[in-house]
Amino acid sequence: MSDSHPLPDVPEKQPSPTVVVVGAGISGLACAYALQQAGVAVQVLEASSQAGGWVQSFAVEEHRYLLEGGPNSFPSSSKAVVALAEQLGVPLVSANENAKHRFIALGADLLTVPHSLWSAITTNLLPWRAKLRLLQEPFIAPLSADAPEETVAQFVERRLGVLAHTRMVQPFLTGVYAGNSNQLSAKAVFPKLVAYEQDYGSIIKGLLASFRKNKSKIKNKRPYALLNCAGGMKTFIQKLVQALAGTVHLNTPVTGLKQTASGWELQLGNGQKISADGVVLAAPAFVTSQLVASLSTEARLLLDAVEYAPITVVYQAFKKRHLTNRKEGFGVLRSWEVPNPVNQAWLGSLWTSSVFPNRCPKDEWLVSHFFGGACHTDVLLWSESRAIEEATAQSRWLLGSAPKAMPTLNAVFNHAKAIPQYTLGHTDRMSIAQTLLAYQAPTLQLVGNYLQGINLNSCVESGQVACEKLLKMPPFQKAPQAPASVHTTEPLPPISLDDNVSAIDSTATIH
Ligand SMILES: Cc1cc2nc3c(=O)[nH]c(=O)nc-3n(C[C@H](O)[C@H](O)[C@H](O)COP(=O)(O)OP(=O)(O)OC[C@H]3O[C@@H](n4cnc5c(N)ncnc54)[C@H](O)[C@@H]3O)c2cc1C
Incomplete structure (x- = not known):
């Protein structure tokens, strides 16, 4: 390993x-x-005061x-994720049965999202x-392979119709990307569906072919469930950090990167230099670009072109007895076909306490509302x-909370650059x-949610x-099992697993 600042106790043997x-x-x-599992000595440098990036859980009050x-x-x-959780011994928690009930808000109406073949036929989400x-x-004839890239809206409306876009796909994209389907790229967001059109001439034919191909695997698959971890998502991060035993260093921003004759030199925020x-x-695309x-x-320019949408998450808890219109279920996503009556x-919104157990006191109801996204950066x-x-x-509108019923909890999370937007041309x-x-x-790799999908x-x-x-x-082929070591001018700060401070570009306030 090259090192411009050797420590006095550098071992004689080549590390x-x-x-x-x-x-x-994550x-x-x-x-x-x-x-680490492959036997490579690794060090993780994190700019903020907590590990996990967007994965943050807060046990409050x-x-x-x-x-x-x-x-x-x-x-x-x-x-x-599930395999990693099993390897690390992360205790997983399944969502309540209720979570299969999901809704789309179309103006003032809440329409049910189908969760079975029969409900797909009878649903009022789509008219006949x-x-x-x-x-x-x-x-419908497929587009030729050399046709210009389409937005999600263009692709879905052409193949499945306008209402399938506005009432099914676009609310889903709002939930996942907080994005604008007139700007998001179909190829980047739904690579499989676009490939089905090219390979089978149709999305439905492609889905059926894939179902037939994977039939035996599907039979042996465990039943579908929505998962979180006991103690919240942060437990996953804590287990990872524990497994990485002392190699995660907080409050250690990397400010510069230089390729050297024998490897890399990283410049840290405190002026320190380390080699690897x-x-x-x-890190996010806008940091990686620098x-x-x-x-x-x-x-640099290509990475700089990745735009991020902001999200403001507001948690509110109410006494159940003060709510006249609460429904059990996962929550509700919004269709943009008609304006929302309130905002x-x-x-x-997610009906958090209806989805996972132990999220709030038993006589209360915890909801999280999401605002902002690519179309409403004014949040x-x-x-x-x-x-x-x-x-x-x-x-008030969604749960029927009485005008005088005050929330028992308000917590606001402001995420300025939350979700990378896979706009036209993103994949290329x-x-x-x-x-x-x-x-x-x-020997340089990029990883992160702006590359091949934003989910965990x-x-x-x-x-x-x-x-x-x-x-x-070359330097890593057949790397021997070795304790992690890095050559630094000063010891790196150790991690505290109990840090609950929010990450970069993100603020949290809880009342
Ligand atoms: C509000 C919200 C809700 C979501 N809900 C879900 C969900 O329910 N299910 C799901 O699957 N996905 C969800 N996602 C998406 C998912 O959480 C993220 O895509 C994922 O956590 C991103 O992980 P990452 O490691 O790629 O990036 P990040 O979490 O952004 O991590 C990057 C890290 O790099 C650090 N860093 C930045 N600059 C430097 C530097 N110079 N030096 C050192 N470190 C630096 C940052 O501090 C950060 O810790 C959600 C995302 C958000 C924002």
């Missing part, structure tokens, strides 16, 4: 190759863990409420003409009291950036794939 992972979000931690500042669940089909239009999909044989950049600037101006920046200007006011109005831009960097610097499973997979790629590179 094992070291990888520095920049960013301790992507970076999953990558670091995979590297003497642990009476358990709030998620970021992700609140993942489906049991998330193979990489829209259901018939959906069934015509296999007979490999580097994994697991770090790769000296390697490729083009890669145009509202994206949807960034909302004061905390404005956010609470808007949420209270939303609770990211692929070119990665190719340019791989050519210039094969894609993040974990992205970390694991980066690990596999690094292990094929």
Whole structure:
């Protein structure tokens, strides 16, 4: 390992190759863990005062409420996350049966999302003409492979009809990307569905073919459930950090990256420099762009082009007896077909205490409202009291809270750059950036939610794939099992597992 600042106690024997992972979000931690399991010495440097990135849980008011500042669940089909949880011994909690009931708000109406074949036929979410239009999909000629890339709105409306877009797909995208389906790329957001059109001439034909192919696997699959962890999503991060035993360093921002003759030199915020044989950049695209600037101006510009949507999450709890219109279920997402009667920046709400147990006192009801997204960036200007006011109005409308019923809890999370937007050209831009960097610097890997999917499973997979790629590179092939070590000018600060401070670009206030 190269080192411009050797420590006095550097062992005489050539130390094992070291990888520095920049960013301790789920992507970076999953990558670091995979590297450690493969016997590579790894160090994780995190800018903020807590590990986990967007994965943050807060037990507040003497642990009476358990709030998620970021992700609140993942489906049991998330193979990489579930396997990692099992490996780490993360205690998983399944959602209540109720969680299968989901709703779409169409103006003032709440329409039920079908969860079975029969409910798909009888649902009032789509009128009959829209259901018939959906069934015509296999007979619609596919676009030629060299046709210009389509937005999600263009792709879904062409194949499945306008109402399938506005009442099904677009609310789903609001829930996942907080995005605008007139800007998001179909190829980036639904790569499988776009490939089905090309390979089978139809989405429905492609889905049926894939079902037939995987029939035996589907039979053996465990039943679908929505999962979280006992103690909240943060438990997952704590287990990862524990497994990484002393190699995660908080309050340690990386401010510069330089390729040297024998590896890498990283500049830290405190002026310290450290060296490594490999580097994994697991920070958001707008940070990564700055770090790769000296390697490729083009890669920097391509990464800089990734836009992020803001989200304001407001948790409110009410005494159950004060709510006249509460429904059991996962929650509600908003269709943009008609205006919402209360607030145009509202994206949807989760009925948190109806989904997972032990989220609030038994006689209370905990809801989280989401505001903002790509179409309403003005939430960034909302004061905390404005956010609470808007949420209270939303609770009145959605849950029927009496005008005099005051929430027993208000908690506001402001996430300025929350969700990367996979807009037209995103897949190609990211692929070119990665190719340019791989050519210039094969021992550098990019991971994170702006590359191949924003859900937790894609993040974990992205970390694991980066690990596999690094292990094929010369300094890491057949790396011996070794204790993690890194050459630094000063010891790096250790991690405290109890830190509950919010991450970069994110503020949390709880009342
Ligand atoms: C409000 C919200 C709700 C969500 N809900 C769900 C959900 O229910 N289910 C789901 O599957 N997904 C959900 N997601 C998406 C998912 O949580 C994220 O995509 C995922 O957590 C991103 O992880 P990451 O490691 O790629 O990035 P991040 O979490 O952004 O981690 C990057 C890390 O890099 C650090 N960093 C930045 N700059 C530097 C630097 N210079 N030096 C060192 N470190 C640096 C940051 O502090 C951060 O810790 C949600 C996201 C949000 C915002």
